[in-house]
Amino acid sequence: MTTPNTELAGWLRRSGMSNKECARRVKTAAHTWGEPNIQPDATAVRRWLDGLHPRRPVPEILADVFSAHFGYRVTTYDLGLGEGRTAERALAYHPSFVATVEAITDLGRADVDRRAFLAATPFAAGAAVGPSRDWLLNTLDQQPEPGPRVRLEDVTAVKSMFGEFQKMDVLQGGGSGRLILAEYMNQHVYPLLRRTHAADVRRALCEAAAEQTYLLGWMAYDNGEHGIAQRYLVQSLRLAEESKNPALGAHVLAGMADQATLLGNPAEGRRLAQAGRAGLGKNTSPACLADLWALEARALAKLGDKTPAAAAVVQSETAYSRVRPEEEQEWAAFIDPAYLHGEHAMTFRDLNQAETAGQHAQQSIDHARQQRRARRGAMSQAALAVSHLQRHDLEGAHQAGLRTLTLSRQVKSSRCIEAVQDLQRRMEPFGQHRLVADFNERARDLVAAA
Structure with missing residues (x-):
């Protein structure tokens, strides 16, 4: 019954x-x-x-x-x-704009209200193949549901919040304010997508929503919630297509490439970075192009392709030399010397080119210190520590490792914790040396809390 x-x-x-x-x-x-x-x-x-x-x-x-x-x-x-099928639905790149709006809104509600349900959501290897292809094909259809018309003033209010949330992520880590952003999106942004819009307002609104949905995904990624992150990024890519902003779509693919490489699939990471470059076009966002080349270099280093990886770093540096900050979009603000040198340091770390890795790491550290960017500083200090280990300089690695711990405690970022754990593993060949024991003892509370 x-x-x-x-x-x-x-x-x-x-x-x-x-x-x-x-x-x-x-x-x-x-x-x-x-x-x-x-x-x-x-x-x-x-x-x-x-x-x-x-x-x-x-x-x-x-x-x-x-x-x-x-x-x-x-x-x-x-x-x-x-x-329902919230997790599966958010992986789909819907040709229907209406279905896209409902999928991303459903994901946002589940993210805030039913965290335990989404916590077990897995990262789906290869799931980005279809979305990246469809984004390049640029197929659009459907109109939003009727309702009160959205004004440009409404979109301006949404965009004004993006910088604050991005600053929160950069300075405090992805685990700090993501649920606040998710709640803001649920209450103030996603409902606007259902209403009617003039064509220019619709593009602007989709662009603003894509930026902040990407940021939600990136913050989840930084907090180690990869299944949730992947789903936000797929839906952000679809909204970016609707906004007719190729640079924004390429930026989303950069995030997807970074995640794929981190999770052990550098071949897909490389392909996603290449797709981003193909869609970006010439003379569009040199900062985004520099990021895509840097991420392709990271993927190539993981694949063991030394010469192409080094060449991709050069391409990244060349692209960044053309950057004019005043001409870049707001989301590209983080693509700067602190970030790029940090990425290049990890590329050369993975290529076992310790001296070059150390040089890039130190430049990243110097820039990050000036900007008070603890997360980037921590990750680059960890790369510097590894470069010391690769040169059998345990004392230098210990000192850089301690600075990694200090900075990691200032942010809520699983990537910083993972960098500490990676450093612990790389110290294992030095056995029971007192410096290794000291570092592990100092790291114990931080790692245990994670």
Whole structure:
């Protein structure tokens, strides 16, 4: 015997829809989903209310129907229909803009309200192949749901918040303010995507939403939540396409490339960086181009391709020499000498070219210190420590390692913790040396807390 679905009944009552009207809207939404065979009637809705669980993807379509009606995200969980397919849906690069809006909004709600559900979400190797291809093909369709028109002033207010959240990430680490940003997006940004817009406003809004959705993904990445990060990045790429801003899309692919390489798939990381360069075009954002070359170099170093990796570093430096900060977009502010020298240091570290790695690491450290960027400083100090180890200079590695610990304690970043753990592993060949024991003792609390 089934139990009546009181949650669904409550939402239907608040909406004022009859069973027949609800069925009609589900049929209409099903066409948007590419599911024309879903043809419910009033009797089907009554059965759902009586407790019959509809087959997929009807629960997700119902959630979209109620979300469109109320103007904010209603999930399958809210409707008493279980967790739904939030994680899988957010990996898809939807040709439908409407489906994109619902997918990213659903992800945002789940991220804030049901953290335990998403915590187990895995990173899906190879999942970026389709999105990067579709972004390059640049296929667009669909219009947002009707509603109050969005003004440029609304978009300006959204964009003004981006710099503050990016600054929070750069100075405090991705684990510091990500849920605050997610809540802001859920309450103030994603609802705007459902409303009507003039063409220029729509592009500007999608650009602003893509920037901040990318930042959500990047902050999750920095906090070690790779499954969530991947899904935000895929949806950010789709919004970037809608904004008709190729540099922003290439920037998202750079983030995806960085993640793929970090998680042990440098071949995919290289391919994603190349896709970003192909879509970027000439004379567009030299800063983004420098980043893409730097990330390709990182991937090539992991693959053991020494000569191409070194050549990619040169390309990155050449691209950055053309940067005019006043002509770059706000999201590119972090692509600077502190960042690029840090990336190059890790490239040459992985190529076992200790002297060159140490030179780049020191330049990154100097710039990061001036900007009070503890996370970048910590990661570059770790790279400097490794360069000392590669030259069998344990004392120099110990001193750089201690500076890594000091800076890592100032931010909430899993990447800094991973850099400390990597340094511990690289010290193991030195056995029970007192400096190794001292470093491990000092690192114990930091690593244990993570």
